[in-house]
Amino acid sequence: MTGRFAGRVAAITGAASGLGRAVAEALAAEGARLLLMDRDAAGLEALAARCPDALTVVIDVSSAADMARAAAAGLDRFGPASLLVTAAGMLGPTAPAVEAEEADWDRLFDVNVKGTWLAAKCFIPQIRAAGGGAVVTLASAAGLTGSLSLPAYSASKGAVVMLSRSLALAHAPEGIRVNCVCPGSIETPMLDATFAAAADPAARMAEFRARHPLGRFGQAREVADTVLFLLGEGAGFVTGVSLPVDGGRLA
Structure with missing residues (x-):
């Protein structure tokens, strides 16, 4: 490891598992000081053992009060964050969009959307107070194209893509870059849940794998x-990008 983020403070939502956990471990290995946020207290505790000098805060990302509390705790502990990664997310209903229940949609x-916005807010x-930095939001390849199996999820991740581009435009003059990563099918608990929700999990798995020209699912570390x-700094002139990490799915 190069220590390329030594001394930097990074805030990560959805840090307890999946892509958020992979990002947290990678940043910790590169010397970052971490504010780790998730609703899963046990998962955060396990992650903190692998991330020296991390601060964990249990939150619901859709709660403005929770997010503000976490931000204040991080500021008190480390000073202002200069890096933000919004990895918190959920699949939501798998029914056709017109059959989804209102409560599930909300x-x-x-x-997925309000939680990303609150983290940015x-x-x-x-x-800005740190003198600039970078934000990376986590959307999905499903946010760049329609989805027959996950229409509500696709709609929510499309909103994250557009929010990210708008934030990039708004904050570029302040030296704040905002980019969005759009993973394909990555081996995480969320992908497992996608298969488990199908009537025929094996068929759904084969269908998803076939969408990726590289012939496999991605790994969380590849997204991280x-x-x-x-x-x-290598992406110092990159902002407003929605970057697929999808094994060629959208090629």
Whole structure:
């Protein structure tokens, strides 16, 4: 490891598992000081053992009060964050969009879209105070194209893509870059849940794998490596990008 993020403070939502956990471990290995946020207290505790000097805060990302509390705790502990990764997300209903229940739809957008917006709202002022930095949001390849099996999820992630581009335009003059990573099918608990929700999990798995020209599912570390590139100096002239990490699915 190069220590390329030594001394930097990074805030990560959805840090307890999946892509958020992979990003947290990669940033910790590169010397970052971490504010780790998730609703899963046990998962955060396990992650903190692998991330020296991390601060964990249990939150619901859709709660403005929770997000503000976490941001204040991080500021008190480390000073202002200069990096933000919004990895918190959920699948939501798998029914056709017109058959989704209103409560399920609302909860999905509360977590995926409102949660991303609240994180930006609470942490971009810190990044500004730190003299600039970078934000990476996590959307999905399904946010760049329609989805027959996950229409509500696709809609929510499309909203994250557009929010990210708008934030990039708004904050570029302040030296704050905002980019969005759009993973394909990545081996995470969320992907496992996608298969488990299908009437025929094996058939759904084969269908999803066939969508990727590289012939396999991605690994969480491959997404984390992309996130770290976008956070780092090597991407210093990159902002407003929605980058697929999808094994060629959208090629």
